[in-house]
Amino acid sequence: MLSNKAQSITPSPTLLIDAKAKKMKREGVDVIGFGAGEPDFETPEHIKQAAIQAIGDGFTRYTPVAGALDLQEAICHKLKRDNNLSYQPQEIVASNGAKHSLSNIFAALLNPGDEVIIPAPFWVSYPEIVKIHDGIPVIVPTHIENRCKITVTELADALTEKTKAIIINSPNNPTGQVYTRTELQAIADFAIKHNLYVISDEIYEKLIYGKEEHLSIASLGAEIKKRTIVVNGVSKAYAMTGWRIGYTASIAPIAKLMSSIQSHTTSNANAIAQRATIAALLGPEDSLRDMRIAFAERRDYMVQQIDTIPELTCIEPEGAFYVFVDVSRLFGRAYHGQTVTTSVDFATLLLDNVQVAVVPGSAFGAPDYIRFSYALAMEQMQKGMKRFEQFIQEIK
Secondary structure (H helix, E strand, O other): OOOHHHHOOOOOHHHHHHHHHHHHHHOOOOOEEOOOOOOOOOOOHHHHHHHHHHHHOOOOOOOOOOOOHHHHHHHHHHHHHHHOOOOOHHHEEEEOOHHHHHHHHHHHHOOOOOEEEEEEOOOOHHHHHHHHOOOEEEEEEOOHHHOOOOOHHHHHHHOOOOEEEEEEEOOOOOOOOOOOHHHHHHHHHHHHHOOOEEEEEOOOOOOEOOOOOOOOHHHHOHHHHHHEEEEEEOOOOOOOHHHOOEEEEOOHHHHHHHHHHHHOOOOOOOHHHHHHHHHHHHOOOHHHHHHHHHHHHHHHHHHHHHHOOOOOEEOOOOEOOEEEEEOHHHOOOEEOOEEOOOHHHHHHHHHHHHOEEOEEHHHHOOOOEEEEEOOOOHHHHHHHHHHHHHHHHOEO
């Protein structure tokens, strides 16, 4: 008999949608994909050259499990420069992407039955990674009035004697919302009061377009820093999704545990990609600035288009590269005789009939919504939105 735990894990819906869209494309279908959480820009040239140089230098062997010392030092420099956080190299663990970093965190923190509070909407893998490591995900719905950000009142209602940690994702996937200093301070005070860990997923920190600025909760004082594990990586900000480098910053005892766990699972992250990551973190950010400008333009276009459709609503994203759209007013109506009852129905009909790929909100703990990524060229976005608007007009 196969593992009951493994069979309880749900495959990533974002990757399933993306895989189906790519399969259709391979078959010659003209699909417009709003599904993938992946920048459509090339990795900047100086980062590529650093990788090529690493190969030429023969930097192709094992490194220390938690990363080469020069990479750990570069991450420490970045955290001080960008986040006002002081860490030592032994407090840094570089892994095979931020998802792997999260797996290390929960392997190090959780005992069977420990609970982790996850605000909804949430990134699809949080609950599944918690379950893989014998924890219990406690999903806490947030409210549009608070721009889908969790409050201390909601945290208090979810708190039990088994609560071990809280996940904070800012900027948020899928809503694009950014937590303010006041909101983060309230969460920090709550975590300290109740002796909880905070997992702060900051992977989209450099992709912010509104008036808000990114602030790491770990920077709010020594006590919350001790309880926080910062998660970050280079996939989103530097268009390096395939390079697979994420990292954590935490107090040394937790970092040591995560390194020990990683030593028995994957060993070190790719050595060549480590050298490329140093170039990303310490090098020029012209490409990042250009990418952010393009994303801001696409965001504005998409929000404007959604706002012209009476049946739909969305919160304007402040960061990341997603628009989260409420489609619940269309539930109970039909598209050419096929009734739309859920966001899954909506996404399936949309892909099958007009070849536009989005991700149903049920994957994020928000079944009334769908998620658009605007990480695709403006021309493709415009083409896709025309198809989308026509699809909506035909739902009666």
